[in-house]
Amino acid sequence: TLKKEQYRPLFHFSPKKGWMNDPNGMVYLNGTYHLFFQHNPDSAVWGPMHWGHATTKDLIHWEEQPIALYPDSLGTIFSGSAVVDKDNTAGFGANALVAIFTHHNAEIEQKKTGKHQYQSLAYSTDEGKTWTKYAGNPVLPNPGIWDFRDPKVRWHEETKRWIMTLATKQTITFYSSPNLKQWSKLSEFGEGIGAHGGVWECPDLFPLIVDGERKWVLLVSINPGGPNGGSATQYFVGNFDGKTFKPDKKETRWIDYGADDYAGVTWSNTGNRIIFLGWMSNWQYANVVPTTAWRSANTIPRELTLKRVGDEVFLSSAPVKELNDLKTKMEEMTNVTVASEKDFSDLLKNTSMTYSLDLTTANLDDFTVQLANDLGEQVLVGYDKQQNQFYVDRSQSGKTDFESGFAKRIVAPRVAKDTSIELTLVVDVNSVELFADKGLTVLTDIFFPNRVFDKLRLKSPEKIEFKRVNLSPFKSN
Numbered sequence: 001t002l003k004k005e006q007y008r009p010l011f012h013f014s015p016k017k018g019w020m021n022d023p024n025g026m027v028y029l030n031g032t033y034h035l036f037f038q039h040n041p042d043s044a045v046w047g048p049m050h051w052g053h054a055t056t057k058d059l060i061h062w063e064e065q066p067i068a069l070y071p072d073s074l075g076t077i078f079s080g081s082a083v084v085d086k087d088n089t090a091g092f093g094a095n096a097l098v099a100i101f102t103h104h105n106a107e108i109e110q111k112k113t114g115k116h117q118y119q120s121l122a123y124s125t126d127e128g129k130t131w132t133k134y135a136g137n138p139v140l141p142n143p144g145i146w147d148f149r150d151p152k153v154r155w156h157e158e159t160k161r162w163i164m165t166l167a168t169k170q171t172i173t174f175y176s177s178p179n180l181k182q183w184s185k186l187s188e189f190g191e192g193i194g195a196h197g198g199v200w201e202c203p204d205l206f207p208l209i210v211d212g213e214r215k216w217v218l219l220v221s222i223n224p225g226g227p228n229g230g231s232a233t234q235y236f237v238g239n240f241d242g243k244t245f246k247p248d249k250k251e252t253r254w255i256d257y258g259a260d261d262y263a264g265v266t267w268s269n270t271g272n273r274i275i276f277l278g279w280m281s282n283w284q285y286a287n288v289v290p291t292t293a294w295r296s297a298n299t300i301p302r303e304l305t306l307k308r309v310g311d312e313v314f315l316s317s318a319p320v321k322e323l324n325d326l327k328t329k330m331e332e333m334t335n336v337t338v339a340s341e342k343d344f345s346d347l348l349k350n351t352s353m354t355y356s357l358d359l360t361t362a363n364l365d366d367f368t369v370q371l372a373n374d375l376g377e378q379v380l381v382g383y384d385k386q387q388n389q390f391y392v393d394r395s396q397s398g399k400t401d402f403e404s405g406f407a408k409r410i411v412a413p414r415v416a417k418d419t420s421i422e423l424t425l426v427v428d429v430n431s432v433e434l435f436a437d438k439g440l441t442v443l444t445d446i447f448f449p450n451r452v453f454d455k456l457r458l459k460s461p462e463k464i465e466f467k468r469v470n471l472s473p474f475k476s477n
């Protein structure tokens with residue numbers, strides 16, 4: 001019924017029923033983007049993990065598919081990745097899809113040997129419709145490391161072998177293999193660098209070009225220990241020579257400062273285009289958010305690039321360009337002056353109430369975007385000049401009492417040095433994704449108002465000029 005679907009996003013993927021966490025096995029093949037995901041089909045809380053499956057042609061319209069991987073005698077199916085084995089290195093067939101995932105064995109866990117997580121394979125020769133587990137599983141047994149999981153595999157052209165990036169407690173361990181079946185340890189990264197407030201999970205390693213130079217980016221999710229509490233994803237920029245990852249800088253950076261972007265990784269087999277998607281929730285409250293039939297959605301897919309600011313290199317995220325096709329007519333306003341408040345709510349009438357709002361300020365001034373309803377509930381998104389921070393304040397956003405840390409102001413430092421701010425907000429029913437300064441600072445946060453936010457206002461303590469205000473509601477199909 002409608003009531004049950006109150007918080008169902010329009011264009012972010014969410015499972016029809018049951019529980020979802022991490023995105024898994026993201027791989028592109030013959031015009032289709034595959035998304036697998038940590039899934040408990042029988043209940044809307046975390047439980048025995050399966051790989052659910054969804055597909056999309058445009059990264060926006062999703063079709064849920066039958067479950068791809070079920071638990072078996074080796075364990076339940078934790079996170080992992082998938083590759084297209086073009087050259088049949090594994091012998092499952094040329095262009096077979098091969099999933100490399102963690103088996104989690106609860107019985108072995110009881111024995112406290114720390115050997116309960118190990119890496120296994122499954123393959124599909126019909127473009128992901130049906131899957132066969134490899135008879136020789138596991139392919140990477142556990143040497144006795146309690147947290148030993150989430151393999152992300154990619155082909156390394158220079159050394160002509162597969163590289164596995166694996167989360168090993170509070171480090172990342174790299175392995176290599178000629179055939180996806182035999183793995184040898186290469187090196188370990190993470191001692192004395194990065195955030196260590198929790199366990200390291202769901203890593204990813206991929207190259208990106210900046211100013212003609214190739215860099216390697218290492219994503220590492222951490223839970224807890226995120227900058228705004230609970231789960232978050234840090235990243236390192238550096239070099240990878242096929243064996244060792246060497247970061248350029250020591251400081252910790254976050255791909256998204258919001259509370260609700262976790263375990264995100266990138267699609268395999270998309271060439272130079274690097275597309276990222278995260279789980280839009282946080283372990284701090286994911287199991288108790290006020291939806292009943294299902295829990296969790298993913299972020300909008302984002303294209304990642306490296307950008308130089310001064311002599312430093314940062315990762316930046318932008319909604320994939322395919323999202324533009326979902327936009328209806330744009331309200332393009334130029335040279336907008338806001339003296340305390342300007343109300344745009346009328347422009348949302350008869351729309352899906354989901355939209356993209358693009359702003360460019362004339363100067364560096366405080367401003368707030370208010371999403372609200374007539375119950376007095378609101379989410380405030382804005383820029384604080386004195387702190388030089390962006391924020392999302394969901395302290396009065398409706399249902400918040402399901403977890404004590406949910407109702408709060410979530411902040412992110414500004415990275416860009418420009419004297420005007422460019423900001424894109426993507427709003428979809430119960431989430432806002434803020435991309436500031438072309439994605440140099442990102443905040444993703446969810447909320448649960450008792451009635452849809454059908455009010456949209458721009459506010460500022462002093463008179464402020466916007467060079468541009470574009471409001472584009474999204475189509476509802």
Ligand code: FRU
Pocket residue numbers: 021022038049078079102149150201202263
């Ligand atoms: C991250 C994570 C992974 C694990 C999976 C289990 O959110 O804890 O490390 O594989 O979830 O569902």
